Amino acid sequence: RMFDVGGQRSERKKWIHCFEGVTAIIFCVALSAYDLVLICNHRYFATTSIVLFLNKKDVFLEKIKKAHLSICFPDYDGE
Numbered sequence: 001r002m003f004d005v006g007g008q009r010s011e012r013k014k015w016i017h018c019f020e021g022v023t024a025i026i027f028c029v030a031l032s033a034y035d036l037v038l039i040c041n042h043r044y045f046a047t048t049s050i051v052l053f054l055n056k057k058d059v060f061l062e063k064i065k066k067a068h069l070s071i072c073f074p075d076y077d078g079e
Contacts, residue, residue, distance in 0.1 A: 016042060024049040030056035032063045034074045 005015040019025075022044070031054040069076045 011056055016044065018046075019044045022048055024051060026051045026053065028053045028055060030054070030059060032056050033057040034060070034069065 003015060003018055005018075019042075025045070025048055027050055029052070069078070
């Protein structure tokens, strides 16, 4: 089975019960969202594999000119 649980944060709570016993999560996120945080530490995901797909590279390339990676990752010293 596959579920799309994107959308408002308040909507996500309605879906958590669907994830008990899942073996993998495919997480699609915009590369340009590098300065945003989403943490989910739920017991349902303790042994779950996570596959991360990054998209919207074009948006990232524009954003990175204005918000350098070192803002979010202070140890980053690259260009």
